[in-house]
Amino acid sequence: MTVQFKPAETFRDTFTYKKSPEDLLRFPFPFPEDSYMYSVNIEPHVRGGPTAAFQAVFDIDEHYIAECKERARVLAEDPKRCQVLPHMMTAEWDTLELIMESLAADYPEHFTLSKDGDAWTWVNRPLGIQQSFIFGKAETLPCGPFEYITRQAQGDFTLQDQREDNLFVDGGMVTTQADWSLEFDIGMSFHEWHGPVPLAHEKGVFDRALKYLLRLQYGQPVRRLNWTMTVNPRLDTSPENYPVWGPDKASVTPQNVADKVHLRVELQTLYRLPRSNAILFGIRCYLTSVADIAKVPKWRRRLHRVLRDLNPDIAAYKGLPRFREMVVDYLAPLDDGAPTSAGI
Template sequence: MSIQFNKETFRDDYSFHNSERAIKRFPFPFHEDSYMYAVNMEQHQGGPKDSVYEMRFDVDEHYVAEMQDRAQVLADDPLRCQSLPHMTLAGWDLLELIMVSKSEDYPEFFELQRDGLYWRWINKPLGIDDSFTFLDESTLPYGPMEYICRQTQGDFCVLDQRDEMLWMDAGMVTTQADWSLDFDIGMNFFEWHAPVPLAHEMGIFKRALKFLLNIQQGTPARRLNWTMTVNPLLDTSPENYHKWGIQKTSLTPENIGGKQFLRVELQTFFRLPRSNALVFPIRCYLIAFEDIVSVPKWGRRLHRVIRDLPVELATYKGFIDNRPMMLDYLSEYDDGLPTSPGVWPELDTEPSLQAV
């Protein structure tokens, strides 16, 4: 498989775009016509060919542009990358996991040569060729976590596991849905989830924690989460809310199709072997409303989900004010026909849009 990397931006002129292929493989998060929280975990052991679930760390057409955007965010705000002193070993664990996975899954782009502790890493899309000594920080230009996360799409939370609890003790977070690593660093699982409405009362987090504590080596897990973003912004951080929050008011009935994006996070969980920490990669995928409705099943379903979503969730996800305008747009793509179960686009079997 060959990937043509896009020349595109996630700021200023927002030239980000999805190819036909990227639309078809978009991780649409709704498996039915409604949405409520659930501990919706499944094993992360591959998935359908060419889906975002196939590889351990999905690399797609946005790879190079996302890494350029990340470098810019880090240059502007170094606190997006933090690692408490005891987390260095976990950083090496993460570097090893990603280098091994990517070199096996994408040999045309990534190469890892290992002779004992002497390693050579070649990243062709980013033009990197570094030799270093595994577990010796002085041989890399950055700490191990920062080094590898500058070369991998998605945010990374590295969670220490102690006393039947997970702790946000390291991470690189530049593409987040309005939460801050600098604020959450050192917090435990319940503390950093405290702002989420309804789910605590439902016992979701207790069950989720129990599941996560028991994730073992060799059996990673995954789930999806989602929100809404106006303009294809990767960096929707609280630190920069003054820059992007105001853009939510720029939506009009004329521009909403190209300006309103569904933002989906593919969250995965891997046990790290040397440190017994847990890494939680959060990979962000963006898709414009006008691209979603090009898939008839997704257009019908998104309308119904957004229409019926509880007010608390629409408020928490930050689009309660724009919901009426979203529904006006999406209702044009909901003809009332039933949708087939599951998340897949079903372009061959789902009926095309009837006159509304």
């Protein structure tokens, strides 16, 4: 899996982020049907799937270097985006091991992990890092093991402790999120942190999802897709920075809607960790402009129908009302009315 990185692209101010044609084809388009409703859409996280984004345990793409730089910038401006409660130290090391071993196995040309007992050496060529350290001794790394390794992966991560038949979000690295706050949620239980989501509680979605996750097995990770829409290719749409990105919504016009509005998809993965019994939750974000979506006939048809018929409570929760109709109007003439086959 050879990747050509684009280290200079930006996710704020100048917004030079763009997808190559190859990158567009690996986008994990999230809709298996012409309509959308919350469900427990969890499946095994195995290699394979509709696009190349599902080929690795932790997906790396052409935006890797630029995204790591952007996330480092967010952390420098707001160090509280990474917090782990002290009882999660074993889970921190579990995470470091899982991510290092997976990246080294999936992308040997970019990452190497060598071990001599507990003396490990990690090489990350794209970011120019070579680090020797003792596994289990945090003082041998430049920062905590969870922060160290999640700075070198695309996407956000949270750590869930399992106790009292529940999950508690007791740690996270959350720099590229769709309008939720780790600082606000840390320490909350599964139903508490999902509190603001409309409709899904009444439908029993969170009861069933929690039951499933409490039984998640080591070595059998699972995944699901989530989605929203973002104005401009901006990764950091946190509540903390709402004054920076909130006003962007007012900048959408019928003339610029296709280039400005992006479908934001999260490939979410969940792993039972071996020593701590905690769960690692990965939130890998993919941004594609409506103009790029429109290049693929089955995607533009389906996005048009999903947005046109979307439940208004879900549309409001996702923050779409200011521009949803403009996207629907742009896509409507591009929907030829053909039936879309089941699947993606």
